[in-house]
Amino acid sequence: MFRQRSGSNLCYACGKLNRADASVCFYCGRRNPGLWGFGPAIGRLIGGLDFAALVTVVAITAYIASLALDPRAALTPRGVFDLFAPGGRALIALGMAGAVPWQAGHWWTVLTAIYLHGSLLHILFNLLWIRQLLPDVEEIYGQARTIVIFTLSGAVGFLLSNAAGNPFTLGASGAVFGVLGAMVWYGRRRGGLFGAAVLRQYGSWALILFVLGLLGMHVDNWGHAGGFLGGVLVALMLGSGDQRSERGIHRVLAAACLALTVVAFALQLWTAFAP
Numbered sequence: 001m002f003r004q005r006s007g008s009n010l011c012y013a014c015g016k017l018n019r020a021d022a023s024v025c026f027y028c029g030r031r032n033p034g035l036w037g038f039g040p041a042i043g044r045l046i047g048g049l050d051f052a053a054l055v056t057v058v059a060i061t062a063y064i065a066s067l068a069l070d071p072r073a074a075l076t077p078r079g080v081f082d083l084f085a086p087g088g089r090a091l092i093a094l095g096m097a098g099a100v101p102w103q104a105g106h107w108w109t110v111l112t113a114i115y116l117h118g119s120l121l122h123i124l125f126n127l128l129w130i131r132q133l134l135p136d137v138e139e140i141y142g143q144a145r146t147i148v149i150f151t152l153s154g155a156v157g158f159l160l161s162n163a164a165g166n167p168f169t170l171g172a173s174g175a176v177f178g179v180l181g182a183m184v185w186y187g188r189r190r191g192g193l194f195g196a197a198v199l200r201q202y203g204s205w206a207l208i209l210f211v212l213g214l215l216g217m218h219v220d221n222w223g224h225a226g227g228f229l230g231g232v233l234v235a236l237m238l239g240s241g242d243q244r245s246e247r248g249i250h251r252v253l254a255a256a257c258l259a260l261t262v263v264a265f266a267l268q269l270w271t272a273f274a275p
């Protein structure tokens, strides 16, 4: 059912048609062009996914779990910016990133922390941006590359933040900045009226958000800058839809990003909760 053994399918590298059982692509010479028959299933999985909805569901689930793990801390009234703020220990247990977990060897927190948030406003703000931006990025880069840009730029943001010595950090903002970076890069590279409009729109959003971050307290500016750079880098390496249409290799990378995120949560929950 998941594995295609007969007929023909597309080479993941060059996108041309080969027999399903071909061991080498007839056109580009790549080995296992149909990914052992799993290529079409990966394509269906990634193509049929509503990634913005998936991010929303995972982030809200993680937020509710972080509140439920320590209800007293969550209900302690502080300021409006800390309304319904999960306790620090609950966030650490669920995979908050930062120099402290990084030095403890918990590398996977650069992925889990993308889905964790420190207050009601924090999660609302990030989810609104995600729902606003992801459809645009999907239109330019396609579904698979959007998943890769979001995941890797979030991780690059946390890596830079860890390197800067930030003890703890969390949130999808780095990934949001990555998506902005990918759009800015696209606008700059494409040029023309449309490119200039994209560059102006997304560049000013990135600038406003970054300056707001510099003015605010407890904002991970390294994470924002790193996310933006990560988004530009991934966009640079993968190209956008007008340069290169989405191919199997992009879907394989997207599936790898999703699988790595699942592994990251599994490692985190095992480390925090296994007896």
Ligand SMILES: [Zn+2]
Pocket: 011, 012, 013, 014, 015, 016, 025, 026, 027, 028, 029, 030, 033
């Ligand atoms: Zn090929």
